[in-house]
Amino acid sequence: MRWDGQGYLFDPGEGSQRQLLHAGLSSSQLHWICVTHFHGDHCLGVPGIVQRIARDRVKHEVKAVYPASGQEYWNRLRHAAVFTDTETITEHPVSxxxxxxxxxxxxxxxxxxxxxxxxxxxPDGRRMLPERLRKHGITGPDVRVLQEEGALRGVTLEMCSVPRxxxxxxxxxxxxxxxxxxxxxxxxxxxxxxxxxxxxxxxxxxxxxxxxxxxxxxxxxxxxxxxxxxxxxxxxxxxxxxxxxxxxxxxxxxxxxxxxxxxxxxxxxxxx
The missing domain is CATH 3.60.15.10 (Ribonuclease Z/Hydroxyacylglutathione hydrolase-like)
Structure with a gap:
């Protein structure tokens, strides 16, 4: 899943590395590996994904999230074969x-x-309303100033937007x-x-x-x-x-x- 510029890989089952290639994706597009549980169809692709991230020398952090009760299984999967591991993948067991x-x-x-x-x-945000911005004379770069500061020349953000x-x-x-x-x-x-x-x-x-x-x-x-x-x-x-x-x-x-x-x-x- 692509979400706000980051890639989330949920439950990499057997063959996940191959499927990434077929989907036209690379390991550098992954930022999260999320395992729901440690039944094989949800996690047996972890070794290939981990080793691909290491081999491709992905530089950014990749967070691995999984049930803490399955730490032993995660360790086995991450180190299922001989390879040079990477500190890029950080572990975040949940309980x-x-x-x-x-x-x-x-x-x-x-x-x-x-x-x-x-x-x-x-996060919740606000949707700017062009007609209200025009009414209050807020144009161009001033729109961003209003969004960042919350008020400009007596005009508040709430006067020109609605919750989103x-x-x-x-x-x-x-x-x-x-x-x-x-x-x-x-x-x-x-x-x-x-x-x-x-x-x-x-x-x-x-x-x-x-x-x-x-x-x-x-x-x-x-x-x-x-x-x-x-x-x-x-x-x-x-x-x-x-x-x-x-x-x-x-x-x-x-x-x-x-x-x-x-x-x-x-x-x-x-x-x-």
């Missing part, structure tokens, strides 16, 4: 119910192993429905969420700590998400099941729904 590394917030989910969901939150909530996105993988799922998704512009099963397997989903497409749609609906992206489908379903996932989600959530595929590009919807 407890909630952890914050702005602009990222991690919240503990409900899964057989400790798992965290992530939320990206842009910061944009937000949530990445929620393996979990049952729980309070933190809804907290992470609250009001987000983009919700990327697992929908491992269809509703016919709801009991199985709950037993194994997963969501159905209907569960994911319920989260989007009750949280007021603007765009819902379904992902992490069980291998039992083929591509012919995509319309069924879409149908089940749309029966609950009347917003924008996307069934994810490899190398698909999804935009964070712009604010009105």
């Amino acid at each position: 407890g119910d909630t952890a914050t590394l702005p602009p990222l917030t991690a919240r503990r989910l409900s899964h057989p192993v400790e798992s965290y969901g992530y939320r990206l939150q842009e 909530p910061g944009q937000s996105a949530a990445f929620i993988m393996d979990t049952r429905l729980c309070e933190n799922v809804f907290t992470l998704a609250d009001g987000v512009d983009l919700l990327v969420i697992e929908s491992t099963f269809l509703s016919a397997e709801a009991a199985l989903a709950k037993d194994y700590g997963h969501l159905t497409a209907q569960d994911a749609a319920l989260v989007a609906k009750e949280s007021g998400a603007r765009r819902l992206v379904l992902t992490h489908f069980s291998e039992r379903y083929g591509l012919d099941a995509e319309p069924v996932f879409l149908e089940e989600a749309r029966a609950v959530f009347d917003g924008d729904v996307i069934v994810a595929r490899d190398l698909m590009t999804v935009q964070v919807p712009k604010r009105p």
Whole structure:
């Protein structure tokens, strides 16, 4: 995910380095590696990503965020083969119910192993209103002065602007429905969420700590998400099941729904 000029890689599973190449991305575009939990399909790509960052001599800091309870697994993954390690990658294990590394917030989910969901939150700002700026004679470089100083020649920022909530996105993988799922998704512009099963397997989903497409749609609906992206489908379903996932989600959530595929590009919807 590209967010405010930085690249976030969530849950690098097996083959992630190869997928980066197919997507036309380089290791220098990564600034964060975020692992939700240490089941293999969410982390076995870590060795390749780490070694690529080291081999490419990426100079900027790359923050690695992961459950602290999985430190042993992280160590094994980071040092899975002989290579010259890099101090560029800094480790930020998270623990407890909630952890914050702005602009990222991690919240503990409900899964057989400790798992965290992530939320990206842009700071709130203000939207300048051209007609009010003209009314008060604020033009050119003075607009920036007003934004930075808050007042200029008796004109306040509030007189020429309105509040603009910061944009937000949530990445929620393996979990049952729980309070933190809804907290992470609250009001987000983009919700990327697992929908491992269809509703016919709801009991199985709950037993194994997963969501159905209907569960994911319920989260989007009750949280007021603007765009819902379904992902992490069980291998039992083929591509012919995509319309069924879409149908089940749309029966609950009347917003924008996307069934994810490899190398698909999804935009964070712009604010009105």
